[in-house]
Amino acid sequence: MELLDNTLAAITRQDQTARHQAQERLDQLIMPHWALGRLMDLALDLAGISGSITPVVKRKLILVMAGDHGVAASGVSRFGQEVTVQMVQSYFAGVAGCNVLARQAGAKVAVVDMGIAGELTGAAADLVIKRKVARGTADFTRGPAMTRDQAIQALEAGIEVTQAFADEVDLFGTAEMGIGNTTSSSAIVAALCGLSAAAATGRGSGLNDEQLERKIAIVEQGLAVNQPVAADPLDVLAKVGGFEIAGIAGQILGAAALRKPIVVDGFISTAGALVAAKLAPACTDFMIASHRSMERGHLAALAELGKEPLLDLNFRLGEGTGAAMAMNLVEGAVAILTEMATFAEAAVSQATR
Structure with missing residues (x-):
């Protein structure tokens, strides 16, 4: 602490x-x-x-915070939890969307294991930054996703990683990977913005109408079971959050303390940004909102932060893609x-x- x-x-x-x-x-x-x-x-x-x-914004780094979610077992995504490991492996192979757009922006990409449930193999196992809090969160439809101590541990891990790169990076970007994380983000946004589950919950991985209704019901259940206290962002994070979302919040706090700009990616990153802003309102001065996500609750989350995104490209991937695209505009602004x-x-x- x-x-x-x-x-x-x-x-x-x-x-x-x-x-x-x-x-x-x-x-x-x-x-x-x-x-x-x-x-x-x-x-x-x-x-x-x-x-x-x-x-100076020449040296750019996008940190991909990765973690799994117990609520994924409730069928809130079209993809199974094994995809978290598979996608992290793809980051190290340099073939994910974030890699492609980061190269175009001249940014490096690093991956942080905040709470991956599966096992990484090969180069990924050696190169991943190890900050695992646990092998995924608990299912928040049955109780808190994590303990308060775990939430603090994950926040501090995000701060530590950011501090470790302080001398090498001028411009940070946020990114995430974790099946089920739009569900946790929807619950966080609903709690911190005073929204209904329906207003905060979108289609995530491309759910159909029936699947979306189920996801909304799961978010409602999580909020009802846990009763997160909006005035206590640590309580909200612990009860319905994710380890990677906490890592993003810590990264934003760390960047603000270092007085370095940080480009916030999409919906999930913005949920982390909300947690950070509720802990330290002044940190919003260092956030650059990259783009407007297709996720339903994103506009409300941005409004709560007082941020207008730079881009509106109908993105709904997350994973740092919007942050990478916006980094080009950051360099353009400095050039002007x-x-x-x-x-x-x-x-x-x-x-x-």
């Missing part, structure tokens, strides 16, 4: 002096005022995050701030008022 407490205490808001300096420069760039819109908003945030009008000329520098006449 000491690491978590120290991390929470270290998180403060963006640097307002750097934001003001960036605003002055952006106001004078050779274009109609704020003509690049949200790219310029992003540049302003990056200056505030880094405390500099020349932020640091490389584009002002009217004075380019000797260009300004518009008449």
Whole structure:
């Protein structure tokens, strides 16, 4: 608990002096005022995050937090739990969607075993970052998914991994893998945003109408059985969360304490971001919402965080794909701030008022 407490205490808001300096420069760039819109908003945030009008975002890392969910046994996904291991193996083979898009963005990918139930083999067994809390969570339709101590352990594991990469990374990205994790995310979002299970629960792996109704009922059951306390994010995380979602929350808290930007992927990552924000509201200053997921509860979760996503591409994969795509825009925002000329520098006449 000491690491978590120290991390929470270290998180403060963006640097307002750097934001003001960036605003002055952006106001004078050779274009109609704020003509690049949200790219310029992003540049302003990056200056505030880094405390500099020349932020650096070249070294990028997407951390894939992986863990299994006991609730998967209730049939909430079209895929079996063995797919978690198989997909983690594919990350190490470099053939998953996140790998492909991360390469395009010039980002590295690392995988953290937060609570995989199965056994990794070959290179994956050696290269995975080992932070396993347990072999999957318990089925939250029967009781808490994890103990409060396990929730803290998983949060601190996410912080530790982020701190371990502090000297090598300028820009972090979130990602996850774990069959059943949209179900846990739906329960977290419902609890923390005050939504019904139906409003927070989507089709996940591509469920049909009948399967979706069953998933909603399972989320309702989990919330009814556990009665998570919205004012206590650790209680919500422990009762209906997942180890990888806790790892993502810890990663976000760790990045904020390090004053480094972190690109938040889709619905599951945003559930982790909600937990982090409820523990340390100032950490939202360091989050960059990558994209708008097709999952039903994502818009409400983003609204609770006060975030507008950069992209809307009808993504519903998760696994870091949205974070990888958005990293290109982060670099673009820095380039506008640091490389584009002002009217004075380019000797260009300004518009008449």
